[in-house]
Amino acid sequence: MRFRLTDDQRALRDAVRRLLSRRCDPAVLRKAAEGPPVLDRELWRALGAVGVFALRLPEAEGGAGLGLPEAVLVFEEAGRALLPGPLVATHLAAASVPGAATGETVVTAVAGGLVEWLDAADVVCGDAAGAVPLRSVDPLTPLHRVRGGRGEPEPGGTRDAGDAARAGETRDAGDAGGMRPDPLAVLLTAAEQLGSAVRSTGLAAQHARTREQFGRPIGAFQAVAHLCAGMLVRTETARAAVYAAAVTADPVDIAAARLLADEAAVRCARDCLQVHGGMGFTWESEVHLHLKRAWMRTRRGGEVTQSEEVLAGGLLVDGG
């Protein structure tokens, strides 16, 4: 057992972090959040060029021949940098949609009754017919709602293809908007949530070290220090779950990763906002962007109860 990053994995993570810190820094994001979101095609191609989308394709097909653990590290960095765009859907379409692997084609997918970046995307996986735009809470992610439950997972259960056919519904070959959420999409989303939790924890600790009140840094007060420490505990627990699920690809591990990473992302963003006080409640702060994106990502995996039921059922099958 060597449950830690290899030197190659560390180098990959650092390379992606460097690229994103140049192309997608907080100042750029804050500026982008002022107007309607625009997908940066040039950045998309740059991501394609470094292999973000083709990462798991075999080398013979122009990919990097890497596995889920490497993909998870890349998506963690994307979440940390708040990288906008339908990254997960394009990555998962790399083998099936021409141009996706290089970043020429932008692919989105129906997930959790919503479609991200529908107008900007070239290809949509799943049935997005009749989708209507909504005023997205995340200023950097345009959203459409898919009407009538078509092409989305059912709350509290799943339907097989036979049920869908009897109901007169159709499913696209891509199937990313099929009856149940794609487990790989759920895992990569969990990795983004993990990255977001890492960033929120870092921002909170940085603020607690430097912001002074009552003549000392607020991080010297236990009420603030323990809040920050709790963020780190949630983040590191989620990290162990997400990385392990990337190694095993086991559906129960993925459900666990999803629950813990969603909770870490949302609660760390909330606590980060609290540590920032009034400054955290402003539009200029980066904090609200993490919270809003984290809320948005929690919808991708379908209803939370589904994941909880998978985990509960797992207790009966193999004794946990």
Add this chain to the structure above:
Amino acid sequence: MDLSDSPAEAEFRAGLRAWLAEVLPTLPAVPPAHDWPARRRYDLGWQRTLYDAGYGDVHWDAPPAKRLIFLEETERAGAPYVGAGFVGLLHAGPTIAAEGTAAQRARWLPPILRGEEIWCQGFSEPDAGSDLAALRTRARRDGGHYVVSGSKIWTSHAEVADWCELLVRTDPDAPKHRGITWLALPMDAPGVTVRPLRTLAGSAEFAQVFLDEVPVPVGNRVGAEHDGWRVTQVTLGFERGTAFAGEVVACRRTLAELAAEARRNGRWDDPALRRRLGRLHAEFRALWRLVQWNVSAAEASGGVPGTGGSVFKLAYSRARQELYDTAAEVLGADCLDLDRPWTSERLSSLSYTIAAGTSQIQYGIVAERILGLPKGR
């Protein structure tokens, strides 16, 4: 990232598994909790069995990953844990191994490994709990002896211990971390009185130890005089390393038993209970991965347990309490019946956020040493 066994680890696991299958059916019955002499015999006997089979020093000498396999496999097979041997095997022993002289190692380590002597821990005092360095038990030099007076509290297994790893104040004028010395106290020395303390679970797991002018030979000092605080840090690191790894395996088994019981008594039909069990399943799976993550990190850093132990203990102690609160929901009215094992486990779980460094102390460690926040208080 690799979760599978290396060939050497797989061989160790297979050999251990085969040996456990052979030896466990031959063990005597577990003695009742109140019968201390019998528990001493039982725990020492198990350590002797391990020693004879070549597993006696697995807590000290094996690489962390191998130690984790040992803890995982013995727990899975339902083997005894260290019991009264805890302090000798996981605290005092490693401290003596790291800081003792050759003569001290030769005197104290073999009887621990062979299952012949029991150690207890004399650290906390009535007025020095979380603020351990404020301890006041005094030791003054008198020729070849220290003469020790004071009292120690929360001392587990004191009734059956041969030795006590004792922290005493040798220099009352120095800053509080600098005037402390580590001594090996023979529990049969004149002036030692043990008074058992009853826990809220009704058990007598620990005791208060009174020391009245107790002579301790100077040769029983490990490390330099006044340097006991540094010597102690070695011990505390061990405590927060893999000490709870076997318990996570046990908790996962308990969780599966809860699900089976809920199916049997019909409470499984309540979706709120299933959701709660599902969330606990996620947490305990993650905790096991966190143990593996920390052990791998310790292995990379040369076997030193890092601050990851504090992160783990914070998450684990809370999850364990939640586990037995959920057990109470599964049991219904039976949760008030002390003859249901989960009821007494629920009571015992209340100590987890207190013992071995309270959660508040652990949060402070995480805030200062990992997040780099300024020292508070």
